[in-house]
Amino acid sequence: xxxxVTFRSSDTHPDGYPTVEAVKHMGELLxxxxxxxxxxxxxxxxxxxxxxDTIEQTQLGVIDMNRVSLGPFNNIIEETKVFSLPYIxxxxxxxxxxxxxxxxxxxxxxxxxxxxxxxxxxxSGSRSFYNSQKPIESIDDLEGMKFRVMQxxxxxxxxxxxxxxxxxxxxxxxxxxxxxxVIDGAENNWPSFESSGHYEVAxxxxxxxxxxxxxxxxMSKQSWDQLSAEDQEMxxxxxxxxxxxxRELWAEREAASEQIIEDAGVQIVREIDKTPFxxxxxxxxxxxxxxxxxxxxxxxxxxxx
Amino acid sequence: MELWxxxxxFAVLLLIGTPVAFCLGVSSFATIAYIGLPPVVVFQxxxxxxxxxxxxxxPFFIYAGELMxxxxxxxxxxxxxGAAVGHLRGGLGQVNITASxxxxxxxxxxxxxxxxxxxxxxxxxxxxxxxxxxxxxxxVVSSIIALMLPxxxxxxxxxxxxxxxxxxxxxxxxxxxxxxxxxxSLMVVAWFVARHRGYETERFPGGRAVVGLLISxxxxxxxxxxIFGGVRSGVFTASxxxxxxxxxxxxxxxLVYRSLPWSEFVAATLGAVRTASMVLLVIGSAAAFGWLLxxxxxxxxxVEAMKGVSxxxxxxxxxxxxxxxxxxxxxxxxxxxxxxxxxxxPVATAYGVDPVHFGIILILNLGIGLCTPPVxxxxxxxxxxxxxxxxxxxxxxxxxYGAAVATLMLVTYVPALSxxxxxxxR
Amino acid sequence: xxxxIAWQVWGRFVLNDTPTWTxxxxxxxxxxxxxxxxxxxxxxxxxLSFDVLLYLLGPKAKSVLHSxxxxxxxxxxxxxxxxxxxxxxxAWDTTIPNLGxxxxxxxxxxxxxxxxxxxxxxxxLLRRVxxxxxxxFGEQGMDGD
Ligand code: NA
Ligand code: NA
Numbered sequence: 001x002x003x004x005v006t007f008r009s010s011d012t013h014p015d016g017y018p019t020v021e022a023v024k025h026m027g028e029l030l031x032x033x034x035x036x037x038x039x040x041x042x043x044x045x046x047x048x049x050x051x052x053d054t055i056e057q058t059q060l061g062v063i064d065m066n067r068v069s070l071g072p073f074n075n076i077i078e079e080t081k082v083f084s085l086p087y088i089x090x091x092x093x094x095x096x097x098x099x100x101x102x103x104x105x106x107x108x109x110x111x112x113x114x115x116x117x118x119x120x121x122x123x124s125g126s127r128s129f130y131n132s133q134k135p136i137e138s139i140d141d142l143e144g145m146k147f148r149v150m151q152x153x154x155x156x157x158x159x160x161x162x163x164x165x166x167x168x169x170x171x172x173x174x175x176x177x178x179x180x181x182v183i184d185g186a187e188n189n190w191p192s193f194e195s196s197g198h199y200e201v202a203x204x205x206x207x208x209x210x211x212x213x214x215x216x217x218x219m220s221k222q223s224w225d226q227l228s229a230e231d232q233e234m235x236x237x238x239x240x241x242x243x244x245x246x247r248e249l250w251a252e253r254e255a256a257s258e259q260i261i262e263d264a265g266v267q268i269v270r271e272i273d274k275t276p277f278x279x280x281x282x283x284x285x286x287x288x289x290x291x292x293x294x295x296x297x298x299x300x301x302x303x304x305x
Numbered sequence: 306m307e308l309w310x311x312x313x314x315f316a317v318l319l320l321i322g323t324p325v326a327f328c329l330g331v332s333s334f335a336t337i338a339y340i341g342l343p344p345v346v347v348f349q350x351x352x353x354x355x356x357x358x359x360x361x362x363x364p365f366f367i368y369a370g371e372l373m374x375x376x377x378x379x380x381x382x383x384x385x386x387g388a389a390v391g392h393l394r395g396g397l398g399q400v401n402i403t404a405s406x407x408x409x410x411x412x413x414x415x416x417x418x419x420x421x422x423x424x425x426x427x428x429x430x431x432x433x434x435x436x437x438x439x440x441x442x443x444x445v446v447s448s449i450i451a452l453m454l455p456x457x458x459x460x461x462x463x464x465x466x467x468x469x470x471x472x473x474x475x476x477x478x479x480x481x482x483x484x485x486x487x488x489x490s491l492m493v494v495a496w497f498v499a500r501h502r503g504y505e506t507e508r509f510p511g512g513r514a515v516v517g518l519l520i521s522x523x524x525x526x527x528x529x530x531x532i533f534g535g536v537r538s539g540v541f542t543a544s545x546x547x548x549x550x551x552x553x554x555x556x557x558x559x560l561v562y563r564s565l566p567w568s569e570f571v572a573a574t575l576g577a578v579r580t581a582s583m584v585l586l587v588i589g590s591a592a593a594f595g596w597l598l599x600x601x602x603x604x605x606x607x608v609e610a611m612k613g614v615s616x617x618x619x620x621x622x623x624x625x626x627x628x629x630x631x632x633x634x635x636x637x638x639x640x641x642x643x644x645x646x647x648x649x650x651p652v653a654t655a656y657g658v659d660p661v662h663f664g665i666i667l668i669l670n671l672g673i674g675l676c677t678p679p680v681x682x683x684x685x686x687x688x689x690x691x692x693x694x695x696x697x698x699x700x701x702x703x704x705x706y707g708a709a710v711a712t713l714m715l716v717t718y719v720p721a722l723s724x725x726x727x728x729x730x731r
Numbered sequence: 732x733x734x735x736i737a738w739q740v741w742g743r744f745v746l747n748d749t750p751t752w753t754x755x756x757x758x759x760x761x762x763x764x765x766x767x768x769x770x771x772x773x774x775x776x777x778x779l780s781f782d783v784l785l786y787l788l789g790p791k792a793k794s795v796l797h798s799x800x801x802x803x804x805x806x807x808x809x810x811x812x813x814x815x816x817x818x819x820x821x822a823w824d825t826t827i828p829n830l831g832x833x834x835x836x837x838x839x840x841x842x843x844x845x846x847x848x849x850x851x852x853x854x855x856l857l858r859r860v861x862x863x864x865x866x867x868f869g870e871q872g873m874d875g876d
Binding site: 318321322323324331345347356357358361578581582583585586637639640 | 757764775777799
Binding site for chain 2: 043045046048049050052053056057060061062170173176
């Protein structure tokens with residue numbers, strides 16, 4: 001290759017996944033617009049490590065770019081916690097409005113203080129509950145059901161607040177645990193619900209969309225500082241231009257998974273009154289929204305139309 | 306050039322006898338410094354390499370194995386095997402192999418198998434007129450079976466080296482058929498060699514005796530069920546079931562068999578701590594090494610290079626097997642798994658090989674390496690236990706190597722042998 | 732023996748019902764166990780190594796190469812101390828999820844292990860200088876798999 005600089009970009013998802021393809025697309029834009037000077041190479045499938053580690057590597061300037069979920073930043077940049085609160089976004093459109101607007105930009109700017117440059121927000125879909133027992137039509141149906149959650153206090157508190165039993169366990173154990181009745185279900189987005197095969201053992205899916213967490217594309221501050229002002233602008237613009245592509249790829253992927261799941265005969269509850277779910281979150285917000293700054297941010301997000 | 310620094314430093318340090326974990330760490334450090342990256346990455350990778358929950362199963366399974374060897378569990382399994390298959394031609398040879406199958410169900414260590422079963426069987430076999438070389442050969446090669454049957458901590462090491470995305474339950478299940486096929490092919494060879502040498506058979510002790518020994522060995526067999534059933538059903542994770550195996554082994558050997566004096570218990574504990582921390586440190590430094598390999602695009606370029614040689618998966622698999630066999634004769638199993646998995650697994654998957662299937666090929670292949678000179682820990686253990694020189698042992702071991710390599714080829718080219726059983730559980 | 736106690740405690744951790752903090756804390760403990768156990772392994776000389784070339788050499792050359800190996804170990808152990816401290820300093824104001832303690836703690840094992848490895852390797856060098864025996868992997872039965 002004739003590129004003067006090649007940015008190494010990390011992603012934990014496999015090749016062909018929407019985020020991986022979107023960063024590749026950004027690389028093509030950059031290469032084209034810089035007359036082949038700047039290229040991007042995506043190291044997919046967690047080749048360079050899990051997210052927590054690659055974030056450190058990006059901060060150190062060992063790798064140049066990184067597509068990561070917001071979870072690992074919760075302990076580094078407090079404001080990012082707000083995006084991971086249950087039912088904070090009413091819908092994917094609401095989330096897009098927020099991250100595309102001034103709140104989104106404010107939080108991207110925060111990354112500057114941590115040796116990183118926030119370039120753009122990507123999607124990771126919306127997570128909803130699935131189970132092997134019955135269609136969940138109201139909050140009462142969740143009473144006493146055992147759900148696998150990730151190792152996170154917010155998730156555990158959320159399921160408990162909804163009346164269920166939170167059971168943290170590794171992702172790889174979920175399938176057989178549902179099959180043998182160790183747990184009743186779990187929660188995830190369409191593509192993961194499909195690719196994990198969990199829909200084969202958990203034929204009830206309720207679109208409560210409790211989490212709609214955006215992801216971020218960040219750059220190392222060190223790599224950023226080595227670019228001229230024009231090149232910086234070019235990189236930022238290419239990243240922004242990859243967002244619509246990403247959203248389109250994500251929508252396609254979601255639709256494909258949805259089709260497979262529907263064809264398999266999974267009973268899907270699409271319309272559900274979310275108000276009782278949101279109201280049940282009061283204790284969770286009380287525990288996890290700990291400062292006035294965060295409370296203000298929550299109010300501002302809710303005010304976005 | 307970066308690759309020369311990486312592999313050059315590694316090779317030089319390895320040859321002068323530096324511990325493998327430090328060969329990996331220092332060569333990664335040298336290469337990162339050469340590229341001009343912050344060396345702190347090496348230590349970050351080392352730290353995250355050992356901070357993996359699934360790793361915890363490894364010391365526990367090693368510990369459980371130690372306890373069973375020192376307690377009475379292994380001896381009772383051998384007695385059961387003796388009653389069940391001693392009347393076949395090559396009697397005690399068949400017993401030795403069958404004992405490895407039973408033992409393999411509770412331990413994942415070939416070295417433990419060779420020392421435990423070899424220690425019990427080789428003297429008996431010699432007394433009954435079998436050649437000492439025959440006894441040692443069978444002890445050594447049949448101990449590979451322990452690597453294939455669950456619990457196999459080496460399969461856990463493989464799963465972790467592959468990024469922790471391969472189901473341990475699937476790997477455990479996948480190893481069963483290949484392990485049994487290996488046992489059968491070794492029994493066939495043992496039968497032919499025994500006929501050629503004119504060895505006797507043992508008297509069949511009668512069904513009642515077999516049942517008696519079966520009952521006496523039951524606690525050991527229950528352990529097989531706990532470990533496999535627990536992991537397979539998802540009731541326990543591999544880490545949890547390994548811990549339960551330890552507690553169970555302690556309870557059985559101390560309370561039921563009353564066969565584990567305090568000094569032996571301490572010895573088992575210290576032995577396990579030694580082996581485990583050594584293996585786990587290698588895994589940690591290999592995380593740094595593997596990171597560099599990915600960063601330098603070694604797997605990607607290897608895939609390209611191999612595509613230049615052939616597009617045919619049959620030939621690629623043959624090449625991978627030959628390289629692994631060669632490496633396996635020089636190095637030990639766990640470091641090889643952690644070093645070669647990040648390089649070869651992407652190659653294999655690029656040719657459509659299932660990661661679970663590749664794991665079984667890898668373990669069986671490197672298991673054969675444990676039985677071959679110049680570096681073959683299991684061969685050394687077998688020879689030490691049988692007080693036989695390595696040179697004498699390998700003069701007559703060829704038929705058994707042949708059976709193992711034939712099984713390897715069968716497992717390599719018939720994916721269903723590895724994938725059919727796990728498929729049933731999905 | 733310390734390792735043994737760690738083992739027991741850790742076993743209890745795993746066997747407990749699994750609240751969110753057990754996994755994290757067992758992994759932390761395991762880090763200490765591995766690095767301290769490995770340091771003791773240096774002292775006892777039972778780390779996996781590859782002695783084929785050394786079989787061909789005389790005792791003098793062997794002893795020189797063993798000393799070089801010990802120096803390599805010391806160099807790496809010093810790296811563990813220095814960079815472990817750097818990583819701990821970076822992680823000082825982060826918190827470990829589900830545990831509420833500083834992220835720096837997870838790097839302490841690296842530093843402690845490095846200190847012990849350096850000490851034990853220096854001990855090996857000194858023993859060799861005064862002509863005492865230093866154990867090597869492979870001498871007293873094999874522990875490999
Ligand atoms: Na086994
Ligand atoms: Na055997």
